[in-house]
Amino acid sequence: MNEMKLKQADPTDLTFAFERLKNEHICLYETIYQLENRAKRLNKVEKPIEYVSKLEVLRDQALSLIAELAKHSEWEDNELFPLLIEYFQLPGHPHTTTSLWMLEHEHELANLFFRYFLEEADSCLAQQKRAPGSRLTDQLLQACRLVKEHLQTEEDTVLPLEVELYVGTDASI
Numbered sequence: 001m002n003e004m005k006l007k008q009a010d011p012t013d014l015t016f017a018f019e020r021l022k023n024e025h026i027c028l029y030e031t032i033y034q035l036e037n038r039a040k041r042l043n044k045v046e047k048p049i050e051y052v053s054k055l056e057v058l059r060d061q062a063l064s065l066i067a068e069l070a071k072h073s074e075w076e077d078n079e080l081f082p083l084l085i086e087y088f089q090l091p092g093h094p095h096t097t098t099s100l101w102m103l104e105h106e107h108e109l110a111n112l113f114f115r116y117f118l119e120e121a122d123s124c125l126a127q128q129k130r131a132p133g134s135r136l137t138d139q140l141l142q143a144c145r146l147v148k149e150h151l152q153t154e155e156d157t158v159l160p161l162e163v164e165l166y167v168g169t170d171a172s173i
Contacts, residue, residue, distance in 0.1 A: 011087065011165050013083060014083050014084075014087050014162075014165055015162075015165070017079065017080050017083050018158075018159065018162045018165075020075075020080075021076075021080060021154075021155075021158060021159075022155075022159075024072050024075075025151050025154075025155065027068075028065075028068060028069070028072065028147070028151060029148065029151065031061075031064075031065050031068060032065065032144045032147060032148060034061070035058070035061050035062060035065055035140070035144060036141060036144050038054070038057070038058050038061065039058060039137040039140045039141055039144075040137070040141075041054070042054050042055060042058055042137055043134050043137055048128070048129065048130055051130045052124070052125060052128050052129070052130075055121055055124060055125060055131075055136075056125060058121070058140070059118065059121040059122075059125065062114060062117060062118065062121075062140060062143075063118070065147075066111075066114055069107075069110075069147065073107060076154075080158075084158065084161060087165070088161055088164065102153070103150060103153060103154055103157070106146060106149065106150040106153065107147075107150055109146055110143045110146035110147045110150060111143075113139050113140070113142045113143035113146065114139075114140070114143045116139040117136060117137075117139040117140040117143060120135070120136045120139065121136060124136065
């Protein structure tokens with residue numbers, strides 16, 4: 001327990017936060033998987049009317065994922081990360097602190113690709129036409145890939161602290 005300084009508070013809040021993180025990530029991965037599959041299928045649609053219709057659904061689902069990610073990120077920023085800082089004195093974990101900072105930049109890059117996708121999708125929908133090639137869906141698939149990497153990095157960074165919590169809790173019993 002030399003590396004970790006646990007506050008003398010009940011770690012129950014943090015235990016619930018770790019569970020919430022894992023549960024939300026499972027839901028996000030599932031949503032991303034569905035979105036990726038729709039994007040890949042969209043490229044195979046040949047009829048312009050069917051393409052536009054499926055693009056509209058894909059766009060709406062992308063917006064829904066973006067909203068879920070924003071809500072998840074807000075919870076992390078306002079609740080999870082402050083709890084981690086409080087319980088684990090993160091300046092003593094420089095790798096974790098740096099990783100949390102990098103996570104924000106990954107999130108911004110994914111948002112950029114989502115924005116590119118949405119702008120092009122809106123243009124196609126306004127003109128009721130097919131996007132040339134696969135550039136439109138490539139942007140969405142890139143955003144999804146970045147979000148999955150972001151979630152994995154988050155898990156690799158945050159979840160080892162859960163083990164420290166249990167080791168620290170067991171040691172204090």
